[in-house]
Amino acid sequence: MPDLVVDGGDKLCVQLLIELRGHVRTAGPGAVIHLIASDPAAPVDLPAWCHLTGHTYLGPVPGAERPTYALRVAGESKETEEAKPWHVA
Template identity: 60%
Template structure:
């Protein structure tokens, strides 16, 4: 918790930053997927995302894949969102990171 405001948790410092300035979320997710490929579970990723759909698309993508969405990063000059990579995250297609790599086996 922040000592100045105990109600707002501090966002962890990034291990990796993905710059999606000027990109639509579709292209941003392609870049994000490529840049996190091979990153260790627990890696904190800050995503710079200027697309107005990012506050909806990034949490939805994290929910779909199983990564932890940490929310917007306060005090950033541009819109920045944080997430933490999960060990058991669902793989997505390289050409379409909004689709699972393999269909679910129910």
């Protein structure tokens, strides 16, 4: 069961990652976040972003009505630039 569900709607992955960064900060270490994302790049971008920042990508959520991906918030992670989620701050 997730601690938080983020509905990304039709946003592009870069927008989703910028928004997700704020949710990660709020949720705190160990929290499981489910991200609903229709962008076809999400299954590639989200695991890459997790690898970059140190969060744990848990994969697609089975049985979800819409494409949903899970991650676990790391206790220690790397911050990214505010408007550039692919650049470590």
